[in-house]
Amino acid sequence: MICLSCNDRLSREEVQARVVAGEAVPECRLCGGILKPATVSFGQAMPERETALAFEHAERSDVFLVIGSSLVVHPAAYLPVRAVDAGAKLIIVNLEPTPYDRLATVVLLGKAGETMSALLEAIE
Ligand SMILES: [Zn+2]
Numbered sequence: 001m002i003c004l005s006c007n008d009r010l011s012r013e014e015v016q017a018r019v020v021a022g023e024a025v026p027e028c029r030l031c032g033g034i035l036k037p038a039t040v041s042f043g044q045a046m047p048e049r050e051t052a053l054a055f056e057h058a059e060r061s062d063v064f065l066v067i068g069s070s071l072v073v074h075p076a077a078y079l080p081v082r083a084v085d086a087g088a089k090l091i092i093v094n095l096e097p098t099p100y101d102r103l104a105t106v107v108l109l110g111k112a113g114e115t116m117s118a119l120l121e122a123i124e
Contacts (some may be wrong), residue, residue, distance in 0.1 A: 012037070012060025014113075040083060058083040065091045068112035071098040080104075 064083035071077040090104040
């Protein structure tokens with residue numbers, strides 16, 4: 001987790017423990033700022049090391065599942081392309097068609113939550 005004000009980092013486990021202990025919305029202990037998962041939000045640059053690792057994993061995958069992405073923001077949108085080029089099957093779950101639907105083995109059009117819940121029910 002990262003503080004949006006002072007960039008202090010803390011583990012997800014620590015924040016989770018504070019939520020379990022009763023804090024509804026844990027704030028940064030140093031400055032009171034807003035804590036968010038240390039993930040890449042829209043408009044933020046992808047971190048170099050994690051991006052390289054993601055492409056490595058994509059190339060080694062047997063099945064690449066895209067859930068709730070329009071696949072228009074690069075370089076992340078190239079991940080399924082790299083996976084397919086390396087031999088993976090591609091499954092896309094999205095509300096609308098994406099530029100890479102033609103590469104997919106399966107395309108499920110619908111809301112991510114509803115579609116995945118229905119899919120899990122069908123599998124079980
Ligand atoms: Zn802070």
